[in-house]
Amino acid sequence: MRRIDAVTLSTVWHAFQSTAREMRHVVDRTAQSYLLAQMHDMAAGIWDARSRTIAVPEGPTSMFLSQKFAVRTVLEKFGDDLHPGDVILTNDPYSGHCNHLPDWGFIKPIFHDGELLFVALTRGHQMDTGGSFPGGYFPNGYDIHAEGLIIPPTRIVDRGVERTDVLELCWANVRFPEGVRIDNAALIAGLNICETRLLAIVEKYGRDVVLDCVDEMLERTERVVREQIAALPDGTYYGESATDDDGTVLDEQVWVRCEATVQGDQLTLDFSRSDAQRKGFVNCVYASTYSRAVAGSFLFFDPALTEFHNEGSMACVDVIAPPGTVCNAQYPATVGGSPVNVGTQVLEATVAALSQADPDRAIAAWGRRRGHYISGTDPRTGERYVQTTTDADGGAGAVSGHDGFEGAAGFSGLGSILRGSIEEVEIRFPWRHVKFQFATDMAGAGRWRGGSGMEWEVENVGSEASVATGSSDGDTTHPPGAAGGADGPLSEMYVIANGERTQLKTHRMHFIAPGEILGKVSGGGGGVGDPHERDAAAVLDDVIGGYVSVAAARGTYGVAIDPETLTIDEAATAALRGSGG
């Protein structure tokens, strides 16, 4: 291979990155689903003709690192029968390596002078994909066919001409065809922008130079990630995490177990000891497990690399998940809940294991997802709606050196997923907010504490609504803390009807009548380090702000604070913390 000069290399590299960002931006600006436009539950990226990952912008970890598998499958399936202007659609976890059926992936081969050079993919969670209930996170489906329409890799645009009959077949099987049609258009627009930009790069620098740059990008990244892994002490580290239940077999926790082995410059993440595949909808396909595990490992590498990860990084990480485990479910297992659980648990277990390899870069898990899919009718328009949110999720986990971010939502999105706007929700949906604020003492304690949990209540001012709590977790299981920090607290969910408060559970279907209030109190992120080592002044600040109570300051952190004067009793604190401690 010809050697590429450093300047051309970084220019081309940056151009791929900014193209991937622009793809995401186009979808952001034009999509109509809350999940896509507001929560950014989507992915976009660029692969080469050998399905090697070149560039992926930020987004939910479940979404893109494994998409090389989808790209490979499409290239194998269609072979020579791919042409400029084609777009392939798939949402199939089994034949298309998607997480679950609502994630529709659009794949476009990009040709230059008749030669396939790149493959672009945009993928996003559709507001509906058929199945028993709207939205996609409903528990207790019989098998994957009960979860909605399955689309194996299917050509939907043939040499630039939309195959409308095929698309209409898809749209006829979803509840909100008009909305899904818009979001499909948004995702395809992202691919078209990508094609324009990549061809311009090839025109400008020449095919050979650009392809050589790609090789060099991958090689350089692999070299550096290997150095980073080599710097970790050799050994096997263990992390585990559980979800409340699988939604079908109720009240029985499901465990994900990760053994992380550092051997020289190779990292192996082995999920063999995880529970067996379940009846319920928490199962991950391998691609889903792969994405989370690899993303988790990236957190432990030099932050300067963050924008540059590609196939080179992935070459250094092996992910083992034997078929038949909950981390590599086989057809026809249901997988609807897997992006939340056990997908989150895969990430949590990975991070918990690696935090032991490098305690100076320990990372606690974030507050669990406290999502829902509410469907009903809006009396103002007479139209049906599906509403979902991340608003009630607890905050970020702590890391060595810093408290968790207050307000950040969803470990598996690492902060790329946004919360809603109260005013926007009230204009759009027949639900009125009663409460949306931090909950006191609902964060994992530690030398660095987690971000707070939330108190969140909304009143139903529309028709009777169904509430699927499949995207909620953490009533009986905790997000793990790290390096001696506490786990994130447990969460709860309730309905208030006629002044009576009734507990609701995760992974169930509930119904809420007009005038009733749906409420959630969520646990925040886990802590890092011993709470008794937390700076007493920081504990006092937490008490003054109402994040931590006077009682917890004393009981958990060993800091005695006078509730009247809000000052620290130094002597009592020293005694509580075992003096000199």
Add this chain to the structure above:
Amino acid sequence: MYKITIDVGGTFTDAMVLDESGGIRQFKSPTTYPDPSVGFMNALELAAAAHGRDLPALVADVDVLIHGTTLATNALIDGSGAKVGMLTTRNFRDVLEIRRGHKNVGTSMYDVFQPPYKPLVPRARRLEVAERVLHDGSVLQPLVEEEVRAAAARLADDGVEAVAICFLHAYANPAHERRAAELAREVLGPECYIVTSAEILPMWREWERFSTTVLSAYLGPVVQRYLTRMSRRLAEAGFGGSLLMMLSDGLVGTLDYCAAHAVQMVRSGPAAAPAAALEAGAPAGCRDLLSIDMGGTSLDVCVIAAGEVPMTRESWVEQERVATKLVDVHSVGAGGGSVAWLDSLGLLRVGPRSAGSTPGPACYGKGGTEPTVTDADLLLGYLPVDTPLGGQIALRLDRAVAAVETVAGPLGMGVDEAAQAIFTTVNAFMADQITEVSTRRGYDVRDFTLVAGGGMGPLHGPFIAQRLGVDTVLVPASAGTYSAFGMLAMDVGRTYVRTHVTRVSELDLAAVQRLYDEMEAEARAAFGEVEVVLARTADVRYVGQFSEVEIEIPGGVLTAADLQLAVDRFHSRHLELFTFSMPWKGVELLTLSLRATAPRDRALAAVGRAGGGDALKGTRACWFDGDRVHADVYDGARLPAATAFAGPAIVEEAGTTMVVPPGFTCTADRTGGYVLRNTRAGEPLVAAGAERGDRS
């Protein structure tokens, strides 16, 4: 009478004086700390001296003075804003801190080792009161006045200097906020700075509105004190004209308006750049412009298509969201002081860290040892070793060599080659950023003309243009005082907004008319006798979408046909921006805006060219793409109008140095500016890059 503009930047305070004949003169004086009004007056003293007068004599002859300043931005960066308290709707006090979950601002999501965001108002000073308004403006829970008084008293005890009153849905009905402000005023007294969210930004989306309001409260007392001090100094000097401030929305406004809307000062300086670019493009009839303003620490990019200044409501200013409409100037961490370094991938990177003005680039000889862009510029021969830069500093070649050696070694390059690599890298980075800014808006940069302003813009601009495939570069006469020049070209005006969410199919024309009428009445009241130009727009989207596209709305009495026209425009704009449109889908209207401007009173003629004497100072050895060639060096002030010459050449101007690369021709125009054209436009750049790669 004179018109004067003064732009207080981080390092220099720039002044421009426009006389009645349209002649312009520019002056530079160091910015002074902690009181920048001293430097402000120094710049005026310089101007007076140059006009052969004492300060009072000049000032008495000034009818309009327009002022931009980085004061507000600096207060935010160094945390010196006011102690702010917040009154907000019960059970919703954390909206500000949750900030909709935004985590990494300007960093990657894989970088989890970041300190958490700390809002400008800590939780203990975010006090709740019972009240609740709904999205249609109706009241669910009346305001409990006793609670407002009690909360205000607590804030008074706490010694707050400012209060932000932020209630849910206040854009739909501001009565509760207004009443709470009155009550708070009674308790906290006239000294306290009080703002409500509906007056700062009467638009839906609570976090965006609250964040903007809180920032306004945080900056308010600082801005107010400064304006008071400034106008007193001017009055003492005998100033009797009108003093106007440069606002972030690209308009200039009165001191009173500015004091009450302090958030409008966050981009006070950069917001003037588009006006400078438009003025520079006017003689050549260019209205598709890429404006760059490159200084010591940053590059400000603004993309102007068809003469239209881009605006945004989604700005981050440091860690704060500002949702008032700001001129969409994208700031990139690349300037003369940007430091070159090697990352763990072994790639050369430049910036975003800057050596600033202290110690500054290594060649300043003030203790800097890291290689910067300016050091590379010096080594490549573009900057003079002999003459001090900007009249301030003599550049030291030996220091630049030593600094660049620190990256040359690891890269396996010689010093000159490494300097070339730094230069090329920073130019490529800037070009990429410019492309990203413009393509996000759906434009192809090659259709644009580059306007290069700022101290470093005329040096790097032609090379950036080369990378972008842009064949024409305009360097304004006042490139070195770019923003101050823009302020001279500025219209006086103000923007108004009202949120009114409705589907177009169900739209009540009378209601929309009423809101525009209301805003127009406000505008007329604010401008008094002055004739104003009113421009209406509306934010429109497909039903269900979350982002809006701003569409022009005709003036006068609205008809159904006007509305249809606007909808048609929306469809075609959507297609243009995002590659598709959906005429089959319903359309909804969200926020109405009105921009009221009073056109400026006077045309700018020219800085003019003195000409005369020998403009050619000699030659200097410079590196261009690995070749060492001798470039002619001109004294810009002596070049007569219409002089044309070919690159390679260097033109030294008062506040800047311009480089004309090989393959470019340069024409000195009669306004004192330059037009550069790339005669080799269209040739692929990669040839040069690949060659270098092969050789190494």
